[in-house]
Amino acid sequence: MKIGELSKKSGCSIQTIRFYEKxxxxxACNRSEGNYRIYDASSLRALRFIKQxxxxxxxxxxxxxLLDTKNNPNKSCTSVNNLIHQHMVDVTHRIAELEELKITLxxxxxxxxxxxxxxxCGVLQLLEE
Incomplete structure (x- = not known):
């Protein structure tokens, strides 16, 4: 399939697909005789994984x-669990920062x-403090 069809099937823009490739x-996909990018079902699966x-x-x-780990299916998934745990810690920290911002606003x-x-204006006065 060409990049336009991949875009429609995946819900990702053509620019996003090219960005993920870069x-x-x-x-990177194969090229047709007309030099169009040609994608297959594995490209669509990979793009859906990335989008998720x-x-x-x-x-x-x-x-x-995650993709590197996924490509080594017999390895331990400890690194995946650690990555998700760290991401949860980061999200929790960002939520706390946003709560502080909400109070300030x-x-x-x-x-x-x-x-x-x-x-x-009280808002402008506070911003100048």
């Missing part, structure tokens, strides 16, 4: 690690009313 997340990983907010580096929002002039 990042080495899946093998990205939906979990895994980085390109983490996805590469809430305080800023209550520092000003709609009927003030810009020179009296």
């Amino acid at each position: 990042q080495g997340l899946f093998e 990983c990205r939906s979990l907010d895994l980085t390109i580096i983490e996805i590469k690690q 809430s305080e800023m929002a209550s520092a000003c009313t709609d009927n003030r002039k810009v020179k009296e």
Whole structure:
């Protein structure tokens, strides 16, 4: 299949597919006589795997690690478990940071009313502190 069909079947844009190829997340495809990229079912499976990983907010580096491990099916999956555990720790940390940001923004929002002039704006005053 050509890249356009792969794009439709996978739900990834053509630019995204080319980006993943350049990042080495899946093998570069063969070319037709007309020099079109030709993809097969394994390309679609790889792209769906990558897309699922990205939906979990895994980085390109983490996805590469998972793919490397996946290509060695007889190895221990400890590295996969460790990667997911570390990702959970990172997500938990980001959630805490976002909660702090939410509190700060809430305080800023209550520092000003709609009927003030810009020179009296509580939000702008807080930002200057």
